[in-house]
Amino acid sequence: MTPAEPFYGPDFTQLAGQDPEVAQVLLDEVARVRGGLQLIASENFASPAVLAALGSTLTNKYAEGYPGRRYYGGCEVVDRAERIALDRARKLFGADHANVQPHSGASANLAAYAALLQPGDTALAMDLQHGGHLTHGSKVNFSGRWFHVVPYGVRRDSELIDYDEVRDLALRHQPKMIICGATSYPRLIDHAAFRGIADEVGAWLLVDAAHTIGLMAGGAIPSAVPYADVVTFTTHKGLRGPRGGGVLCTEELASLIDRAVFPFTQGGPLMHAVAAKAVAFGEAMRPEFAAYAAAVAANAATLAEGLTAEGMRPVSGGTDTHLALIDLRGLGVSGADAERRCAAAGVTLNRNVIPYDPEPPTVTSGIRVGTPCVTTQGMGVPEMREVASIVVQAIAHPGAVASVIERVKGLTATHPAYPRVD
Incomplete structure (x- = not known):
């Protein structure tokens, strides 16, 4: 998000001059999403055109x-x-x-x-x-x-x-x-x-x-x-x-x-x-959005398959949509711990109850992963296999967090959120 990007209102340079504290929050949030994998199923990246209308x-x-x-x-x-x-x-x-x-x-x-x-x-x-x-x-x-x-x-x-x-x-x-x-x-x-x-x-x-x-x-x-x-x-x-x-x-x-x-x-x-x-x-309404929606579902299916291959159990055996619900009891890790371990490695996801969960919502036995954001970034089936491996390594091997961070950086470097426009 650079000052050159159009928002049809006071630009970022003016905000930075008038309120550098809030301007820094905006910069830090862009840096956060550019520097990690966003697997929250209920989030996405609005286009610059949508952001322009919001800032009007x-x-x-x-x-x-x-x-x-x-x-x-x-x-x-x-x-x-x-x-x-x-x-x-x-x-x-x-x-x-x-x-x-x-x-x-x-x-x-x-x-x-x-x-x-x-x-x-x-x-x-x-x-x-x-x-x-x-x-x-x-x-x-x-x-x-x-x-x-x-x-x-x-x-x-x-x-x-x-x-x-x-x-x-x-x-x-x-x-x-x-x-x-x-x-x-x-x-x-x-x-x-x-x-x-x-x-x-x-x-x-x-x-x-x-x-x-x-x-x-x-x-x-x-x-x-x-x-x-x-x-x-x-x-x-x-x-x-x-x-x-x-x-x-x-x-x-x-x-x-x-x-x-x-x-x-x-x-x-x-x-x-x-x-x-x-x-x-x-x-x-554009044809490219239909291709995007199909890719979101295909990526979610691939991510669920990759997690299965790495020893995790998708609830109901997989997914038909944009998200997968993962039962972690086989690893002996709670959803809350998995969420924290992934966050330390630059992967944002959320703990989630699974059906008939013995743990309370603050702890949970599962996590929820979604593919809208990473698909918006242009990631596809090959990247989803890497994402699955990253998630498993972050959760099952927290001592290897440094190597996981480097793998995350590799993906975000080639598929950045909000690519910089000259």
Whole structure:
């Protein structure tokens, strides 16, 4: 990130002159990602074009409401940005309706709950310990405090979603809404099966595609849109956009979703983020993004295979998506220790519970690894084999950290994050 890179606002040189302390934070973060391997499944590197929109003067504009129906004057320019984002989102995903104002995936889920449920209503969602999300019924989250959320999980033998259990629970509890989607489930979700179960009990079907929306956009995995009443998503993971969320829904639910986002759960949208979402949607509509999405999935599969060959066990035997969940119990190492050992070697990943984990979330028996960032850097199948070997060496041989660091430097030197542009 050099002063020459365009951000269409005050440049970095001006920031460095006015606030060198914060400027140094920006420089240090770029140095951090350039100097290590980023394997967090929920992260990616937004393009310079997305960053330019985020750093624009659109951040100054209050625009409560929707295009053509604002509560402030002077919105004729930002209206154009939101209409572009909406048009691109509908076209990209083949959806009847889109809302691009949610500030995050959690905000998008809150809006979906608000649109479809009343406090105290019953919903069915994936157990957090088996790969679900805080907004899928955790007692420390609004979803678990305001609604009666019945959890479903994965089978002990296959570690795959037990669709028979889902149907049985739905018939028994008669939920008003069924939620599918996860943060650490590596396999494809059968949206058609969930649609059938939802129809059988007269429930709405909400697909939380925060993690998989980029793969869907690129055609690497099947889309949830044809099956769901509502799809919530984030724009900063596989889509490589700004931090934020969005909602797709049927025309029948359009007004309910829009009113649930504004004015029920949010105030004014972040118009610089909306413009950046429009940029990201535009990038995702290009042929090269489809190639990127396919490479993300192929890299994840190769990484899981490489870790297996090195003695680690992928949960469910592998992955169909952008992430793998790794059981470390065979190595006698906790997820927390593995995370620390990898960090010391320049590899960023996160500890993660595995299904039926005997350890608490602060410790865990597993780690989660993802390939969106390294794929954005141009790494492919050969590099993933090297990454697998690096991860194993960092975890199993912490005394060899110096040699691991050199191997990491070798990869990042040839595949840097945010390559410097003259």
